[in-house]
Amino acid sequence: MLPQDTNLGLVPPAGANDTAKDDSFAKHSFPPDGLVALSRVAYQQTPLSTSEVRRGVFVFTGAGGNITAIEGSLGCTVVDSGFSPRLAEIERGLAATLAQAPRWLINTHWHFDHTDGNAAFAAAGATILAHANCRVRLSRDQYVPSLSWGVSAAPRRAWPTLTFDRPIMLDIGAEQLRLLPQAPAHTDGDVAVFLPSSNVLVMGDLFTNGSYPVIDESSGGSLRGMVEAVEELLPMIDANTVVVPGHGAAADCTRLLGFRDMLRKIEDRILALVEAQLETREIMSAQPTAEFDPLWGRGYATGMHFTRMVLAGMGLN
Numbered sequence: 001m002l003p004q005d006t007n008l009g010l011v012p013p014a015g016a017n018d019t020a021k022d023d024s025f026a027k028h029s030f031p032p033d034g035l036v037a038l039s040r041v042a043y044q045q046t047p048l049s050t051s052e053v054r055r056g057v058f059v060f061t062g063a064g065g066n067i068t069a070i071e072g073s074l075g076c077t078v079v080d081s082g083f084s085p086r087l088a089e090i091e092r093g094l095a096a097t098l099a100q101a102p103r104w105l106i107n108t109h110w111h112f113d114h115t116d117g118n119a120a121f122a123a124a125g126a127t128i129l130a131h132a133n134c135r136v137r138l139s140r141d142q143y144v145p146s147l148s149w150g151v152s153a154a155p156r157r158a159w160p161t162l163t164f165d166r167p168i169m170l171d172i173g174a175e176q177l178r179l180l181p182q183a184p185a186h187t188d189g190d191v192a193v194f195l196p197s198s199n200v201l202v203m204g205d206l207f208t209n210g211s212y213p214v215i216d217e218s219s220g221g222s223l224r225g226m227v228e229a230v231e232e233l234l235p236m237i238d239a240n241t242v243v244v245p246g247h248g249a250a251a252d253c254t255r256l257l258g259f260r261d262m263l264r265k266i267e268d269r270i271l272a273l274v275e276a277q278l279e280t281r282e283i284m285s286a287q288p289t290a291e292f293d294p295l296w297g298r299g300y301a302t303g304m305h306f307t308r309m310v311l312a313g314m315g316l317n
């Protein structure tokens with residue numbers, strides 16, 4: 001194992017040109033008290049925690065979306081690249097665990113908390129793989145009406161260079177990774193990654209452990225799509241599978257089932273209110289998530305945020 005100050009090439013050494021700042025590419029606009037603002041404070045302040053979920057498979061939680069690093073024969077594979085202001089810590093975490101240069105970076109979708117570090121990983125030699133729609137969204141300005149959130153296009157160096165829209169296998173030595181593009185769910189460019197030998201499923205934001213998920217209606221996301229994506233993936237896993245969410249601690253099949261059940265119950269409640277022809281405003285004040293808020297509404301996505309995103313995903317604004 002290499003010392004903790006090992007430079008893997010993600011962050012330039014002190015004294016070099018500070019290109020890391022330039023790599024913090026996304027120019028955002030969002031309301032100061034909205035979900036995006038709250039999420040950025042959380043990504044800035046949450047301590048980075050590391051867990052070895054299987055031999056040679058590490059999950060880093062706290063610096064944006066979860067980052068999963070997998071040992072390989074010719075360098076490591078990393079799933080999602082985190083929030084770029086935390087890159088130095090992420091690099092130290094990788095150096096202290098696998099101590100392998102990143103060879104492959106897989107993006108689970110385009111959102112900044114999963115792709116902000118892309119340019120730095122590419123500069124360190126990683127090839128970026130993603131759903132074809134993830135590249136399209138990173139390469140163009142985006143606007144999410146339900147969150148009043150605008151994001152500028154990423155520079156070309158942050159774009160995935162290898163894209164797919166059908167399942168592919170990536171042989172990294174110890175594992176034959178299965179990269180599984182999904183029908184529109186959280187966005188229209190979601191990818192889940194299954195590690196058959198280690199029995200680990202990395203879900204990106206198709207699963208958030210202990211918080212409501214974001215549903216990005218501007219990218220084709222919907223609550224129905226989320227439920228269907230989870231149900232498509234469930235037959236692949238068993239009681240021993242480690243299920244890595246996009247946010248929150250690594251979990252298991254039981255926890256994922258609880259998440260799916262929560263989504264379905266909230267969907268039923270909202271659909272009943274929609275069918276009763278309530279206005280969007282009335283549906284919001286009926287608080288259809290209230291029963292679930294103590295368990296799932298503790299993150300930056302409150303029950304109100306979630307309801308608004310679900311309605312936007314149904315075409316109701």
Ligand SMILES: [Zn+2]
Nearest residue numbers: 109111205214
């Ligand atoms: Zn996301």
